[in-house]
Each structure stands twice: as C-alpha cells, then as structure tokens.
Amino acid sequence: MSDAGAPAPAPPAIRAADAVRKKLARIGLHSEADLLVHLPLRYEDETQITRIIDAPWGVPVQVEVVVQASEIQYQPRRQMIVKAKDSTGTITLRFFSFYPSHQATLAIGKRVRAFGEVRSGFFGAEMMHPRFVAVAQGDPLPSGLTPVYPTTAGVSSNTLRKLITAALADGDLSDTLDDALRQRLKLPGLARSVHFLHAPTVGTAVEALHARNHPAWRRVKFDEVLAQQMCLRRAYLARRQQGAPALIAADDLGARLVDRLPFALTGAQRRAMDEIAGNLSQPYPMQRLLQGDVGAGKTIVAALAACQAISAGWQVAFMAPTEILAEQHYLKLKSWLEPLGVRVAWLTGSLKTAARRVQLAATAAEAQLVVGTHALIQEGVDFAKLGLAIVDEQHRFGVAQRLALHNKGANPHQLMMSATPIPRTLAMSYYADLDVTVLDELPPGRTPIKTRLVADNRRADVVAFVAQHIAEGRQVYWVCPLIEESEALQLQTAQDTYQQLSGDLPALRVGLVHGRLKASEKQTVMAAFAAGDIDLLVATTVIEVGVDVPNASLMVIEHAERFGLSQLHQLRGRVGRGAHESSCILIFAGPLSESARLRLKIIFENTDGFEIARQDLKLRGPGEFVGIRQSGVPLLRYVDLELDADLVDMAREVAEEMLTQLPEQAERHLKRWLGSREELLKS
Ligand code: ADP
Ligand code: MG
Numbered sequence: 001m002s003d004a005g006a007p008a009p010a011p012p013a014i015r016a017a018d019a020v021r022k023k024l025a026r027i028g029l030h031s032e033a034d035l036l037v038h039l040p041l042r043y044e045d046e047t048q049i050t051r052i053i054d055a056p057w058g059v060p061v062q063v064e065v066v067v068q069a070s071e072i073q074y075q076p077r078r079q080m081i082v083k084a085k086d087s088t089g090t091i092t093l094r095f096f097s098f099y100p101s102h103q104a105t106l107a108i109g110k111r112v113r114a115f116g117e118v119r120s121g122f123f124g125a126e127m128m129h130p131r132f133v134a135v136a137q138g139d140p141l142p143s144g145l146t147p148v149y150p151t152t153a154g155v156s157s158n159t160l161r162k163l164i165t166a167a168l169a170d171g172d173l174s175d176t177l178d179d180a181l182r183q184r185l186k187l188p189g190l191a192r193s194v195h196f197l198h199a200p201t202v203g204t205a206v207e208a209l210h211a212r213n214h215p216a217w218r219r220v221k222f223d224e225v226l227a228q229q230m231c232l233r234r235a236y237l238a239r240r241q242q243g244a245p246a247l248i249a250a251d252d253l254g255a256r257l258v259d260r261l262p263f264a265l266t267g268a269q270r271r272a273m274d275e276i277a278g279n280l281s282q283p284y285p286m287q288r289l290l291q292g293d294v295g296a297g298k299t300i301v302a303a304l305a306a307c308q309a310i311s312a313g314w315q316v317a318f319m320a321p322t323e324i325l326a327e328q329h330y331l332k333l334k335s336w337l338e339p340l341g342v343r344v345a346w347l348t349g350s351l352k353t354a355a356r357r358v359q360l361a362a363t364a365a366e367a368q369l370v371v372g373t374h375a376l377i378q379e380g381v382d383f384a385k386l387g388l389a390i391v392d393e394q395h396r397f398g399v400a401q402r403l404a405l406h407n408k409g410a411n412p413h414q415l416m417m418s419a420t421p422i423p424r425t426l427a428m429s430y431y432a433d434l435d436v437t438v439l440d441e442l443p444p445g446r447t448p449i450k451t452r453l454v455a456d457n458r459r460a461d462v463v464a465f466v467a468q469h470i471a472e473g474r475q476v477y478w479v480c481p482l483i484e485e486s487e488a489l490q491l492q493t494a495q496d497t498y499q500q501l502s503g504d505l506p507a508l509r510v511g512l513v514h515g516r517l518k519a520s521e522k523q524t525v526m527a528a529f530a531a532g533d534i535d536l537l538v539a540t541t542v543i544e545v546g547v548d549v550p551n552a553s554l555m556v557i558e559h560a561e562r563f564g565l566s567q568l569h570q571l572r573g574r575v576g577r578g579a580h581e582s583s584c585i586l587i588f589a590g591p592l593s594e595s596a597r598l599r600l601k602i603i604f605e606n607t608d609g610f611e612i613a614r615q616d617l618k619l620r621g622p623g624e625f626v627g628i629r630q631s632g633v634p635l636l637r638y639v640d641l642e643l644d645a646d647l648v649d650m651a652r653e654v655a656e657e658m659l660t661q662l663p664e665q666a667e668r669h670l671k672r673w674l675g676s677r678e679e680l681l682k683s
Helices: 018-025 032-036 100-105 155-168 179-185 190-196 206-210 216-242 253-260 267-280 298-311 324-341 354-362 397-407 426-429 456-471 487-504 521-532 566-570 594-605 609-627 643-661 661-672 676-682
Strands: 042-044 060-075 080-086 090-093 109-121 124-128 131-134 144-146 287-293 315-321 343-347 367-372 386-391 413-418 435-439 451-455 474-480 510-513 534-539 552-557 583-590
Touching: 042 206, 060 090, 080 179, 090 109, 100 298, 144 155, 144 287, 144 594, 155 190, 155 583, 179 643, 190 216, 216 643, 253 298, 253 324, 267 287, 267 413, 267 435, 287 298, 287 676, 298 315, 298 386, 298 397, 298 413, 315 324, 324 367, 324 521, 343 354, 343 643, 354 367, 367 426, 386 397, 397 413, 426 609, 451 456, 451 594, 456 474, 456 583, 456 609, 487 510, 487 534, 510 521, 552 566, 566 583, 566 594, 566 609, 583 594, 594 609, 643 661
Parallel strands: 090 124, 287 413, 287 435, 315 367, 315 386, 343 367, 386 413, 451 583, 474 534, 474 552, 510 534, 552 583
Antiparallel strands: 042 144, 060 080, 060 109, 080 090, 109 124, 109 131
C-alpha cells in the first residue's frame, strides 16, 4: 500500500540491553510484539525433583544438587566437569561448551537444579549438557511445564523466557478474528491460546503440545498462515488495480495454429487455454502460473496465448533462462507461427552487435513475438507495444528479472511457466499472489520411462547398453556429475567423460555440451543432436531444463546420488518425449548418505512430478524448497504444509474476506505477524 503521510511509529523495542537486542534481532525478534508470538519448541516438566538414587536412565529428569567439585579438563578434549550431590547420591555434570557464567553458577557450594537425561558415565550417574538454574534451598518449584524457546548464541533460554514473560504481562494480544468468525472456524481466542502455549497448565499432555495439534497451536498457526495469505493477496489485488489492455483476438490466428499442429490438444491444455484466454480478455493484468510436469506440453499453451495477444494487435515477449532453451523455443515458435504470417524476432546476449541492432529495431517496431534470454530485459531493448510477457522456467529467474520484463510494457499480462511441480499445499501457500493452472495430463501415447539404478562398478554394462540403444536408431544423453565446489572441475569431468566414451564407442558420433562453450558452439551441438547427427550427447546440467529432442530415449546420469530430486526428475524428463520406450539409468557410487539413498529410492519409485515434489517437500521442508520462489514471501515458522493443509485452505478464504471487509483488522493482523518484516515484503 502506498499511503502518503508520516510513517507508522516503530513498534516498542525489546526491553533488554543493546547487546541482547542485537543478538535477538538475528532470529527475527525485534519488538516486544515479536516476543509474544515467539513460541516454545518444546516443554519440559520441571515441576518435580527426582532424587539421584531414583533417577531412571535415559529419561529427562530434574535433580537439585549442591556442587562439590568443578574443574576444566583439556584431555581428551576441553570440557568442564562438575561433581554434585543430593542427599541420596552423586552425579557428574559434563559440558563440552561453556561460558565463564557457567563456572560462576556452578562454583563449589552452589545449589542448582539441573535438568537432563541421566546416563551411566565413567563416574556413575552423569548428565551431559544439562540445563540448570541456581536456586536457594526451599525455592518453590514451577507450577506448570517449562517452555523451551528457540534461541540464539549468547542468549540463554532462561533469559529469553524472562523477556517473554515480561512481554506477556502487558503485551497486546487483542484478537483480530471476531467471535463469529472464530466460531465458524472452531478456533479458540488468541490471547488465551498464546498464554497457554507459553505456560501450559499442569496436567496438559505434553504429546499434544509437541505434536502441535492442540487447539491453541491450531489457532496460532491459522493466524500465521492468514497473515501470509493476506500479504500475498494484497500484492495481487494491488497489481490488479493497475489495469492492463484487454486482449481481444481480432482474427482466428489461434485456431489456425491449432489446425496446423500434428497433434490434438489434450483436455488439460484446452482447459488451461480457456483460463488464460479469459484472463487476457479482461482489462486487468493476468498473473498466472502454468504448472505442468515435464513434457506436459506447456509451450503450445504459451504459443496460443501469444496468438491471442498478437491477434489483438499487441507484442509478446517470451523469455527463457538458457540460450539453448531460448533458441529451441525460437525455432519451434517460428516454425509454428511464421507460416501464419507472424513476425518472430530473436534476442540473446550472444548476438553480434550488427545482428543485435537489427533485432533491437525489430523489437521496437514490427516484431510481434520476441523470444530470448534475459537479454530481453536489458537496457536498450524497447518494445513498441508489449501486451503479454511469458516467462518459461520462471523459478530460474529472480523477482527483479521478472519485474524488469514486466516493466518493458505498460503493465502487460504475465504468464509464468514452471516444470518444477509444486505440491498443491505449497503452491496455495507460497504462490497465493498468482492464479495457478495445472496441466495434469500428459499428451497421449507416451510410454512411461523405465528407471534403473546401477552401481558404478557396472559402468561397462551401461556403455554396452548405450551402444545397443544407438544401434536401434535412438539417441542418448549422458549427464556428468554435478560438482558443486568447482565449475572448472565439473568441466574437466565432462571433457574426460567425453574422451573416454568416444574411445569406448569409436563407431558412434559423440558430442559434448557444457556451460563454458560459446553460445554459438552450444547451438551448433544442440542443433546437430536435434537433427540426429550426434548419437550420444555428453552434457553437464546445461540440458536440465526444457530441451526437447523426441528421438532421444535413453538418459544416463552419473553420480546420480549428487543430484537433487527435482533435478533428477527434470533430467529424466528429457526422454520419454517420443513414441519409443525410454529409459533412465542412474549410476551411483557408494557409500550413500541416508538422504542420498532416500532420494534415489523416491526417483526410482515415482514418475509423477507432483508426487516427487511432495516427497521432496517432506524431505527438505519448505525453507529449502521455497528457494524456488526467490523470497518476497513470508516464511511460515509454525505451519506444516502437509499436516495443516486444512488451515491453509481456511486462511485463503478468510484472507480475501478480511482484506475487503475489515481492512483495519487486517492491517493489525499483518502488523502482529509480520511486524518489521512487512516493509521488506512490500518492496
Ligand atoms: P513442457 O511442458 O515440458 O514444456 P513441451 O511443451 O516441450 O513440454 O512439450 C513436450 C513435447 O510434447 C513436445 O515435443 C510437444 O510438441 C509435444 N506435445 C505437446 N502437446 C502435445 C499433444 N497434445 N499431443 C502430442 N504431443 C504434444
Ligand atoms: Mg518447457
């Protein structure tokens, strides 16, 4: 929102020393209000003291002891060893990391309560890294469960607990959901829920709290995801208000393209096209994400959208993340559209100055469709009348790049495409500022890809299989390992593999493509592969996205254990595009880490990109996953997208309702949950 006038006063800062404040800021705690909704990770039961003699091993208990001896040892590693006793026995408290304050609290003669698991150590009962507090004899025990907060180095859980308790005493927890709404959603009040989570009443089953499905947890989770939904929804509505040209087709260009296609559109493609066509003919900008598994046929849908814009007298920009992909799109779109009289131009960074000038002039003037890489968004590229911006593999671009393309026109419609399937819950949550269309149907006649896992000591068998495959007239990709530490090393490996395979298979035409080749060299190799003049293409991950050569039906991936799930899925999706049976061989080298083993198992067992994405989400959590979204979206701290899918659904509905009907309440809600981060999110 762009209200003029004085900025809102900063919310009250945390009442603590500057040094503590700085540390808390590192974990997103800036204000007193932030403290209120900084909720416990877990709880411990410190309402009782266990006698050392009674302490069961392996279960967290609390003992109250007096320190007998305390020393720091340096062998075999630095540690602080504290001997302490109660009236029934002695116990050793062992710390591998400690501060001077530890030594002061645990000096000889001091009385402390220590909380942790008791184990059998060298000297008998022992606690490793117990939490502890100094007490005087007869100090009362806490009456409720003790919350354990996520904290940061240098701020103890105790300190944080005190700050939070103080904040709760006078903090504003007035409800932003009114009674009627709360009843409809069957959620408890906010103040009650928050107080409860910070200090659960005695007798509460810790399990329900830890599983986070207690009604109090559901309430705060709902609030959190509601704030996220409102934040994104507001951005969506604001963009919509700006208005855009209504693109009403003036002729039957799209229908003529469909007539010329060698295939019939799938039902999903037609449904997607209808949704897009509806958006484009409205006087406000489309903001649509077209999702579809690899090979679902997104390009033709984009081409039909382009037809509508062109037919309405506007220009279309089509941006792809790599030169290989951009050129492939250019060639395909040209072959589809030029015969229909559409003027298609091509713009990438690698064009020579003179050629570039020609294309730039075309862009500015007569071109109707301009295809290219991010060269499209550079300065000096001017569109006469940009009405639709299409971004392929949108997750490869940053927010700024997408915005730059958008700014090449007077608020053009936007179609974003992604072949990285996003699980439904994640899409609903993190992409709430976009309309989403899913192509949930593959073109007919595709035979499923067979996936095999092969240990690297059987590489010779794989080479033989490749030779046999090519003898049958097919083509093969051979992808070299990803080497994250060094691009140079990755290049070296690709070159070595190329040499080796050329030696092993002298009768075959082997090609090599990698990121360091000049764009024109890359194009030559890819064109030769597409034309069938190369049998075996050794490649780095430059071929990961979009490349479409239907006669290629075998994909070999070396060191598959080093790749991420979505990458493996993308790479595998390069085959299975023609009528021939396709396979993917994943060569792996042991020993495998647990997560590598899981990834290989998932990719082996699944072909559906959405299912793979769902499992990936479970494996890695949304934090990593949402990297695909390039920030700008409030992360969820408490909501679990799998577990709390119903809350996300509810929040979506309520967000729109609240923004339009109760704007003041909506603002308060956003302030509470996004606090100082909200400013960031608006930019
Ligand atoms: P992606 O969704 O991965 O971008 P593409 O648009 O590259 O997929 O399409 C994959 C292949 O499927 C292309 O060769 C394309 O021409 C072909 N294709 C697209 N739609 C259909 C269809 N309805 N029937 C048959 N083949 C199709
Ligand atoms: Mg594609």
